[in-house]
Amino acid sequence: MYLSYLFAIIGCVLTAVQIVLVKLKGAGICLYDGCEIVDQFTTVDPLYYNIAGFFFFLIISIGIAQARKGVTVWRSITGLLLLCGLAAEGVLFSFQLFVTQTFCSYCLLVLALIALANCFMGISQMIKGIFIFTAVVLASYALDYQAPANTGDSLAEGTLARLEQDGSRQAHYFFFSADCPHCEAVIEEIRRDNRCAINFNPIEEIENFSLPRATTTASYNPRINVRFLTMLGIETVPVLLLAEPDGWSIRSGEQDITAYLERSCRKARPQLPDTPIGETSVLDSLSLQDSEDGCTIEQDCEEPYQQSVP
Structure with a gap:
């Protein structure tokens, strides 16, 4: 659980840095043009996505800290939030895989932090995460993204x-x-x-x-x-x-x-x-x-x- 807490703290720092860069320079951390391409498909400004990500990781870190002190309700809440975060990242990952066919390096890094945080919450949490993420990707694969739009x-x-x-x-x-x-x-x-x-x-x-x-x-x-x-x-x-x-x-x-x-x-x-x-x-x-x-x-x-x- 300590490693999950560490990954949540890293997520807080990463999203906070991204917020500052997006606000000041108009663009955040990205290793190649995939981030800019993926951003073309969002209806919400990337700044707000990062703000939401920051508070997500902040709540996760607080929840894990309380769970380590023996507060069981916080462990349940944190585990549920991590699974929700993994499901949301599964949607974004599938969209990049099947629609844009290019990947946002920053998005993959956030996905990795959430996935690792789930894994180190215990074997039960890891198995649930694997099933949820796989189900989201398979459901996305079954959709016809290439159908002509109205x-x-x-x-x-x-x-x-x-x-x-x-x-x-x-x-x-x-x-x-x-x-x-x-x-x-x-x-x-x-x-x-x-x-x-x-x-x-x-x-x-x-x-x-x-x-x-x-x-x-x-x-x-x-x-x-x-x-x-x-x-x-x-x-x-x-x-x-x-x-x-x-x-x-x-x-x-x-x-x-x-x-x-x-x-x-x-x-x-x-x-x-x-x-x-x-x-x-x-x-x-x-x-x-x-x-x-x-x-x-x-x-x-x-x-x-x-x-x-x-």
């Missing part, structure tokens, strides 16, 4: 600006990054000549965005866009998502999107037959190949994005 309402919350055109019946969603030259090339094509209605959904905060006839929204959440692309297995931008009569289809990469715009969204030319070039239906397949003329979601392209002003 994109209409959710993507609207991630829309930065809308370019509406009279007579356009198809809904287009353009996913882009601020530092992707391929995305800028597509935006320039849209700026030059376009008759399609397009929603602009960035994967990060955009400070300055200007496009003729485009209306910016009052607020938007880029995390929704990152989450949606990740759920579809898409790792690069630019991406153009459009509504078809039988569902949604995706065009990815600068060449594929500009080819579609040339065929379907030009004002000066009659619309040519829309032969599919790299088109993928969300209903048919969610496994897309990375585009050679795109930028990965996690990393920016070398050439900086220059937002042009009309």
Whole structure:
């Protein structure tokens, strides 16, 4: 039990340091980019997660200290809290394993501290913890995380600006990054000549965005866009998502999107037959190949994005 107390104290110190770093620098301890990617999927600010973690470890350490003095009720409460913490970490671990497919090193460290604290509370506590953690992971494995989401309402919350055109019946969603030259090339094509209605959904905060006839929204959440692309297995931008009569289809990469715009969204030319070039239906397949003329979601392209002003 003494080792469980020691791990709880380490957890208090670790989360306290993380709180200070997140508050002062905007980012905490992390060995690689996995933490930033996982944070994109949370609806709660990481600062509050760490505050909750700090009080969790603090209560655990107090409970173990009282249990070591012979207060049996504290041993029961502490054991229950540790199992709850392990179950919660099982959910987070499963999400990283099956959805983001990348791991947050800080999250794994917290998981290790909670798991070790459970193990050194006794053999009965360790067995309960193993069963609970395994059950959570198996239940998560049985879920279909790759099923298409109800994109209409959710993507609207991630829309930065809308370019509406009279007579356009198809809904287009353009996913882009601020530092992707391929995305800028597509935006320039849209700026030059376009008759399609397009929603602009960035994967990060955009400070300055200007496009003729485009209306910016009052607020938007880029995390929704990152989450949606990740759920579809898409790792690069630019991406153009459009509504078809039988569902949604995706065009990815600068060449594929500009080819579609040339065929379907030009004002000066009659619309040519829309032969599919790299088109993928969300209903048919969610496994897309990375585009050679795109930028990965996690990393920016070398050439900086220059937002042009009309």
